[in-house]
Amino acid sequence: MANAITFEELEGGFGLATLNVPDAKVNTLGRRILGELAELVGRLESRSDLRGLLFRSGKPGQFIAGADLKELGALAFVPKEQAAKGLALGHELFGKVSKLPFPTVALIDGACLGGGTELVLSMDERIASKSHETKIGLPEVKVGLIPGWGGTQRLPRLVGLHAIEMITSGEPVSAERAAAIGLVFDAVPVENLIDEGKRVVELLRHNDMWKQQRERRSQPLGLSTDQLMFAFGAAEGVVREKTKGQYPAPLAALAAMRNGINLPLAEGIKAEQAAANEVVGTPISANLISVFFMNNRLSRDPGVDNPEVKPRPIRRVGVIGAGLMGAGVAAAFARSGIPVALVDVDENRLADGLRRASEVVAGRIKIGRATPEDLAHMLALMNTSTNMSLFSECDLVVEAITENEKAKSETFRKLAEVLPEGSIVASNTSTISISRMGNFAPSAERFVGMHFFNPVDRMALVEVIRGERTDDETVATIVALAKKIKKTPIVVRDCPGFLVNRVLFPYMNDALQLLGEGVSMDAIDRAATKFGMPMGPITLHDVVGLDTAFFAGKVLAAAFPDRSAETPILQELVLAGRLGQKTGAGFRKHSGKKGKPEADPEAEALIAKHVKKRSEPSEAEIVDRLFLPMLLEATRVLEEKIVRDPADVDMGLILGIGFPPFRGGILRYCDQEGAAAIVERLSRFADLGKRYEPTESLKALAKSGGRFYPTPKLGDAFGG
Numbered sequence: 001m002a003n004a005i006t007f008e009e010l011e012g013g014f015g016l017a018t019l020n021v022p023d024a025k026v027n028t029l030g031r032r033i034l035g036e037l038a039e040l041v042g043r044l045e046s047r048s049d050l051r052g053l054l055f056r057s058g059k060p061g062q063f064i065a066g067a068d069l070k071e072l073g074a075l076a077f078v079p080k081e082q083a084a085k086g087l088a089l090g091h092e093l094f095g096k097v098s099k100l101p102f103p104t105v106a107l108i109d110g111a112c113l114g115g116g117t118e119l120v121l122s123m124d125e126r127i128a129s130k131s132h133e134t135k136i137g138l139p140e141v142k143v144g145l146i147p148g149w150g151g152t153q154r155l156p157r158l159v160g161l162h163a164i165e166m167i168t169s170g171e172p173v174s175a176e177r178a179a180a181i182g183l184v185f186d187a188v189p190v191e192n193l194i195d196e197g198k199r200v201v202e203l204l205r206h207n208d209m210w211k212q213q214r215e216r217r218s219q220p221l222g223l224s225t226d227q228l229m230f231a232f233g234a235a236e237g238v239v240r241e242k243t244k245g246q247y248p249a250p251l252a253a254l255a256a257m258r259n260g261i262n263l264p265l266a267e268g269i270k271a272e273q274a275a276a277n278e279v280v281g282t283p284i285s286a287n288l289i290s291v292f293f294m295n296n297r298l299s300r301d302p303g304v305d306n307p308e309v310k311p312r313p314i315r316r317v318g319v320i321g322a323g324l325m326g327a328g329v330a331a332a333f334a335r336s337g338i339p340v341a342l343v344d345v346d347e348n349r350l351a352d353g354l355r356r357a358s359e360v361v362a363g364r365i366k367i368g369r370a371t372p373e374d375l376a377h378m379l380a381l382m383n384t385s386t387n388m389s390l391f392s393e394c395d396l397v398v399e400a401i402t403e404n405e406k407a408k409s410e411t412f413r414k415l416a417e418v419l420p421e422g423s424i425v426a427s428n429t430s431t432i433s434i435s436r437m438g439n440f441a442p443s444a445e446r447f448v449g450m451h452f453f454n455p456v457d458r459m460a461l462v463e464v465i466r467g468e469r470t471d472d473e474t475v476a477t478i479v480a481l482a483k484k485i486k487k488t489p490i491v492v493r494d495c496p497g498f499l500v501n502r503v504l505f506p507y508m509n510d511a512l513q514l515l516g517e518g519v520s521m522d523a524i525d526r527a528a529t530k531f532g533m534p535m536g537p538i539t540l541h542d543v544v545g546l547d548t549a550f551f552a553g554k555v556l557a558a559a560f561p562d563r564s565a566e567t568p569i570l571q572e573l574v575l576a577g578r579l580g581q582k583t584g585a586g587f588r589k590h591s592g593k594k595g596k597p598e599a600d601p602e603a604e605a606l607i608a609k610h611v612k613k614r615s616e617p618s619e620a621e622i623v624d625r626l627f628l629p630m631l632l633e634a635t636r637v638l639e640e641k642i643v644r645d646p647a648d649v650d651m652g653l654i655l656g657i658g659f660p661p662f663r664g665g666i667l668r669y670c671d672q673e674g675a676a677a678i679v680e681r682l683s684r685f686a687d688l689g690k691r692y693e694p695t696e697s698l699k700a701l702a703k704s705g706g707r708f709y710p711t712p713k714l715g716d717a718f719g720g
Helices: 031-044 069-077 080-097 115-121 151-159 162-169 175-181 190-217 225-243 249-260 265-279 283-300 324-335 347-366 372-380 388-393 405-415 434-440 472-484 500-516 521-531 537-544 546-559 568-575 601-608 619-639 646-657 666-673 675-683 696-704
Strands: 005-010 014-019 052-057 062-064 104-108 111-113 125-129 135-137 186-188 317-320 340-343 382-385 396-399 424-427 447-452 461-466 488-493 589-591 596-598
Touching (some): 052 190, 062 115, 069 283, 080 265, 104 115, 104 190, 115 151, 125 190, 135 175, 151 162, 151 190, 151 249, 151 265, 162 249, 186 190, 225 249, 283 488, 283 646, 317 388, 324 340, 324 382, 324 447, 340 347, 340 388, 347 382, 382 388, 388 405, 396 472, 405 434, 424 472, 434 447, 447 472, 461 472, 461 646, 500 546, 521 537, 537 546, 619 646, 619 666, 619 675, 666 675
Parallel strands (some): 014 052, 052 104, 062 111, 104 125, 111 135, 317 340, 340 382, 396 424, 461 488
Antiparallel strands (some): 005 014, 589 596
16 A cells, blocks of 8 residues: 655755545544654654654645544453553654654644644644634544543643633634634645745744744643632533533543643653543443444435435425424525525414524524524525415425324325426425325325424434335435535434334333333433433423324324333323423423423322322333333334434434433443343333333344444554
């Protein structure tokens, strides 16, 4: 294989090193690349004749994406000492880079992240291109790691306490921001990078400034005790509030900085190594890295297996129904520059729809993520009418009316009268059969489910539901369109509840069974949130609406009667008009401007009517009662080939219901617990019926010791 790093000598005694990993879209720092870099550094350590070294990427608009995450993820499956060896590899190499006998300058064009940023921090200076693509950051905490190759020590010595936010949030900064805080010397046009690099080398050589800078940056930062206590105390409070103690990496990064920046750099590096060893190679890190790769896989997935199938262009979209979901869907298209025709039965509903769409952008304007011009542009792309003839030039119409099959089917019949030949019709239904409704669409082959999640502006997931007659081109077109509007599509075969709601139903259903056994709402919700869910199932009922949950539950219970249980409590509350947050009362009372939930004696009295027995299960038992039925349904989805890959299930739940990413998804959770252990735990609930009966695929894994995901090869890990 061709070398990734080339070195040439430029006129004037300058060295130029170029990193360009062959046959790869991005540069990453894996073992092989680090080996090449170490070889180059070894050759240059004796080159005191060079005036300086310039380091750049050979990929325009892309610098270094970071360390090789596949190798880092594999560290979870190797002995701890091997993981520590992998960390030491980077420290030793970057330490040698920082001691080369001439000034070194990184020329950054494009994304410079993770290990790439730590590499350039070990150099004397950095110059960034004035490009929208140029971002510099240390995102390691997002995959359960800390910057472990010197980043927690070199960045604070360069930019001061700005480093705390950069490292604990993992968010990158632009070239302009990097220049403002001193992370880079300057931001210049990309075509000027080499000339500016030479100029900076000469500036560093004047009066041996480069040697003075190295000496200064090897010393303690020199913060007072009060500065340390205030800055890191406040940061720790923010981190703990955000992570709820379930993501250890940001706290480990804080500890590394706090313990090391007031020591000489060499001692600070040791403090960083100690903190990094606490998180590298852990299951949490392996899971978060896996989520990263699962997300990447979906971003590249065309939705169909035939590579010859290409998506059709969608130039104009129609949305029928201007309610909460329809308005959100229309706004998503218009915000991405796609003209939208919005139709509903009267002008008042259309006005409400435009107001809702405007509120999405207005909210982003308030936090500085959009401008009034963005709002004006979105509204300019939205046309409204009470007449379906507005759809006459649409390539796609998304139906988002009330969840009533008869009403939807009648709508599809009417669309056939106005749509141009070849148009696609998609339904935003969350429960109704796509295959069945396709019989009433203008074309069953060009009819598909496009299930957005509420609120549309914040939820990334779109389920693309394939009916029995939906063709490949239609699926590929909707998948490509979902990506264009910055959503994450997952293709699902038609079945009751599709993917997310089908797998969620057992969780919600068993939460109600626990209530009927006398377990308190708070105990149920507390067990779920400690497991990592963003909210407990009782709270979730109130958020989505008890009526919505009740009617969706009836559909799923009818489809899977052998593994559903009656929910008289839910029916009682719905009949009492307690529909959740939207009515101010559900399982709990929601009062005040923010609708803060409070205990409600009236709801508790209604629930008490249906409590058949009193039990006080442990928190671990509550967790099993909630999540084991969910896991079993996930295995059934795989067995029935409702999705094409286990990662589709896990990412669907992470994106659709907030299943904790640090657990990697429900199937990775099973892998970590072990299928045999899961089967044994299920046996304790055998008297509760079919919904706790292990599936054939789970029993097979328990017997063989297998996993839903293969174990990475040990040789894939750093130091392997």
